[in-house]
Amino acid sequence: MKEHIGFGEVERSMRGPFYSAGMRLFIAFYRERYYVLEDSCKHRSGPLSLGTIDMEKGTITCPWHELKSCVKSLVKSAIPSIRMGERIEFKVTKGTNGASLS
Amino acid sequence: MKCFESNEIAKLMHAYASAEPFRKPEKTNPAHPWERPLRGNDLSGLDLESPLAAGELATNRSLFFQRMLLNVYEQSMLYLPRAKLGEAEMQAFQAFYDAILVGFGEQLRVPLENLTFSFLDREVEVTGKWDGPLLEKYFLDVIAEQNTKPIPTIERALESRSPGRLFKYLLVQEAADHFSEASPMARALLGNFGPIQSELLKIFIDEYGYGVHAKKHSTLFEACLSSLEVKNGVHDHFIHYMPSSLALTNYFHYLTINKRLWFRYLGALFYTEASIPHYHKLMSAALKRVFGDGVDTAYFDEHVHIDGHHSRMVLKDLILPTITTHGPNIIPEILLGFSQFRFLQEIADTDLLAQFDFIDELDVQMACGPENALAVYSRTGEIATFVEPKGEISYSHIHDDAELFTVESGTLDLIVGLEPIGMEAGQAVVFPPGRLHGTIVTSDSCTYRVERLEAK
Numbered sequence: 320m321k322e323h324i325g326f327g328e329v330e331r332s333m334r335g336p337f338y339s340a341g342m343r344l345f346i347a348f349y350r351e352r353y354y355v356l357e358d359s360c361k362h363r364s365g366p367l368s369l370g371t372i373d374m375e376k377g378t379i380t381c382p383w384h385e386l387k388s389c390v391k392s393l394v395k396s397a398i399p400s401i402r403m404g405e406r407i408e409f410k411v412t413k414g415t416n417g418a419s420l421s
Numbered sequence: 422m423k424c425f426e427s428n429e430i431a432k433l434m435h436a437y438a439s440a441e442p443f444r445k446p447e448k449t450n451p452a453h454p455w456e457r458p459l460r461g462n463d464l465s466g467l468d469l470e471s472p473l474a475a476g477e478l479a480t481n482r483s484l485f486f487q488r489m490l491l492n493v494y495e496q497s498m499l500y501l502p503r504a505k506l507g508e509a510e511m512q513a514f515q516a517f518y519d520a521i522l523v524g525f526g527e528q529l530r531v532p533l534e535n536l537t538f539s540f541l542d543r544e545v546e547v548t549g550k551w552d553g554p555l556l557e558k559y560f561l562d563v564i565a566e567q568n569t570k571p572i573p574t575i576e577r578a579l580e581s582r583s584p585g586r587l588f589k590y591l592l593v594q595e596a597a598d599h600f601s602e603a604s605p606m607a608r609a610l611l612g613n614f615g616p617i618q619s620e621l622l623k624i625f626i627d628e629y630g631y632g633v634h635a636k637k638h639s640t641l642f643e644a645c646l647s648s649l650e651v652k653n654g655v656h657d658h659f660i661h662y663m664p665s666s667l668a669l670t671n672y673f674h675y676l677t678i679n680k681r682l683w684f685r686y687l688g689a690l691f692y693t694e695a696s697i698p699h700y701h702k703l704m705s706a707a708l709k710r711v712f713g714d715g716v717d718t719a720y721f722d723e724h725v726h727i728d729g730h731h732s733r734m735v736l737k738d739l740i741l742p743t744i745t746t747h748g749p750n751i752i753p754e755i756l757l758g759f760s761q762f763r764f765l766q767e768i769a770d771t772d773l774l775a776q777f778d779f780i781d782e783l784d785v786q787m788a789c790g791p792e793n794a795l796a797v798y799s800r801t802g803e804i805a806t807f808v809e810p811k812g813e814i815s816y817s818h819i820h821d822d823a824e825l826f827t828v829e830s831g832t833l834d835l836i837v838g839l840e841p842i843g844m845e846a847g848q849a850v851v852f853p854p855g856r857l858h859g860t861i862v863t864s865d866s867c868t869y870r871v872e873r874l875e876a877k
Contacts, residue, residue: 323555323558325562326559326562326563352546352548353546353548354548354549355548355549394548395550396550397548397549397550398549399548399549399550399551399555400547400548400549401545401546401547401548401559401756401760402544402545402546402548403544403545403760403763403764403767404475404544404545404764408559408563409549410549410555410559
């Protein structure tokens, strides 16, 4: 289990990817709601933040190997967060999730 | 679910706003607690269909809705003046609680709540999987961080050349709530909802001073105002209430009258109880620093102590047991209440800081003219001229655009802070957009000119 070490803050316009305590995250806007998600495809940890969202099919396609993930499933495991206007506060967990893009 | 057509709402609002308690007053100081002017003449120009956005709280539309909503909520509560009811007061009492008028208000409540508070459901959202321990950590983390920071409104008032004036204005903004402190909690107590009902009652007992009137929190607040020679009758300062201050008060009525929002109420209650000890500690110290030993700070000192207990009680005895009983599905609602009120409080603080700037800036304008204030605007040449007799009141209101206000002949008082500001022929001031202001004519006749300004 990943260690919870506090709460972070990000502007919703940031979208991502951004880093928090070693975790690479991004903000997804799906069905009128904002979600903080781990920026890591379940296949080979590819950057979902750079993927393509198909709103009709409800999928996001990872740019690395074109694996499609169901957005509905992804948001079920979204990081606990609260948005107040432009600001999003989210649970910070210590860890790493895939290779750095930088 | 759409409950009314907009023309029905407009008709009801017209009927409500034109009732005796809500008409334009003869004086700026209300004669009794039931005099709550609504500026019904503004109605025809207001959009009654689109809910307010987060950025629209400091507008005349917001002011109109929030004033009306406060009146609607408070018609279900009893207000009596301290002095004996004379014939005129008895008529006013009957008029405020008139059954048909109360009925109109009840019909308007839901449309008004939708207009004023639905933006919170768009601007605040909770996502991800939360549980009780995570909620507790989040709440305590937010409050602990707040407790390390200064309060911007207190800091700003202390920096003013006239800090006493701004602190009195700040107290008056809080008065909308404190005169009836914990009345929404009384509404929340009704029914039968298990052991937490009794836990809430324990908090309520403190709020109402254990049946000792001198200890009741609203009484302590009235004593504070009195020690500063600020009028302390219920809603004596209705004319000065800013829409964002009214929104803070109305939000708790909104949560407690709508039982579906009960879990949200728990979160909002924790936020306010947990925020107050730090705020009131700084407020008490600031009031003593500005006004000396003569100020009665018992209201604030009491909250520093008792709300330390209340925040613990709300979390440990109300929220966490509720989650244990009803499961994690209610957690997003509790978080929403906490965050919506926090968001609303931030908007209200920003609005009050802007009003403080306006009040202080008026000193400069009165002394040196409006040139500096005009520098950020372009003149439009769109001018309206008004000729008004002695005693004519332009009840406090807000403009979406800036205005250059010039007295051409006669005299009047500006109603901005608690002390009127006299203006005479040849004097002019700029009203920035979003700033609450009014006027009363003090000479036999007064002619003034208003020019709309545009931001450069």
